[in-house]
Structure formats: C-alpha cells, structure tokens
Amino acid sequence: MPLASFKMQEKLIATAEAVAVIEQLKDKHGELIFHLSGGCCDGSAPMCFTKEEFYIDKSDLLVGEIASCGFYMSRDQWNYYQNSSLTLDVATTGPSSFSLETSLGVRFNVKSHILT
Numbered sequence: 001m002p003l004a005s006f007k008m009q010e011k012l013i014a015t016a017e018a019v020a021v022i023e024q025l026k027d028k029h030g031e032l033i034f035h036l037s038g039g040c041c042d043g044s045a046p047m048c049f050t051k052e053e054f055y056i057d058k059s060d061l062l063v064g065e066i067a068s069c070g071f072y073m074s075r076d077q078w079n080y081y082q083n084s085s086l087t088l089d090v091a092t093t094g095p096s097s098f099s100l101e102t103s104l105g106v107r108f109n110v111k112s113h114i115l116t
Contacts, residue, residue, distance in 0.1 A: 011085040011115070012064035012071055018088045018108065022048075022067040025100050032100070034066065034088070036073035036081075036110065044077070046088060046108045047099040084112045 031051040
C-alpha cells in the first residue's frame with residue numbers, strides 16, 4: 001500500500017554495515033527484498049531473499065526501501081510498528097536461517113524504537 005510506504009520510509013534506516021552486506025548480496029544474487037518475519041521460528045527477524053524467491057501476498061505491505069531493496073511486513077506487524085523507527089543492522093552471531101546473509105557469516109537484525 002502506498003500510504004504505508006510513505007509513512008514508514010523516513011523511519012526505516014540501515015547501518016553502514018548492513019548496507020555493505022546488502023551490496024555484497026546484490027552483487028552475488030541480483031535484486032533482493034526484505035520481509036520482516038512474524039513466524040514462530042524466527043520471531044520478528046528480517047529475512048533477505050532474491051526478488052524471485054519470495055512470494056509477497058495481499059497481507060504484506062511494502063513499507064519502504066533499504067539500499068534499493070523493498071522492505072515488506074504483514075499488515076498485523078505494520079499495526080504494531082507503525083509508530084516506531086526501524087534500524088536494520090547486522091550481527092556476527094545468531095541462529096541459522098533461510099535468509100541470504102547467513103552465507104556470509106552474519107545475520108540481519110532490526111532494532112525498533114517507539115516514537116513519541
């Protein structure tokens with residue numbers, strides 16, 4: 001939904017380290033997307049996939065872009081995060097995942113901050 005994208009984009013940022021990892025992944029895999037997972041296994045982990053690899057359905061909203069990659073989340077999560085800023089970062093430790101960055105030995109994470 002364009003409205004969600006407009007409202008969230010200015011509150012969706014990435015650290016320089018996260019952008020560097022994204023650029024490495026884009027060089028290797030091509031066009032990417034992010035989906036803020038709300039599943040039971042990954043909690044609210046940002047998952048990175050090739051654009052063709054992940055199915056975006058009608059319950060997912062495009063909330064902005066990071067390093068020219070669409071960033072999606074479910075409508076339910078949007079209701080939770082709409083009054084927050086989100087920062088995409090990387091960590092060198094963490095559980096294994098289906099997300100592309102794990103092949104580089106890192107894991108994306110999101111830090112949220114409630115806006116007042």
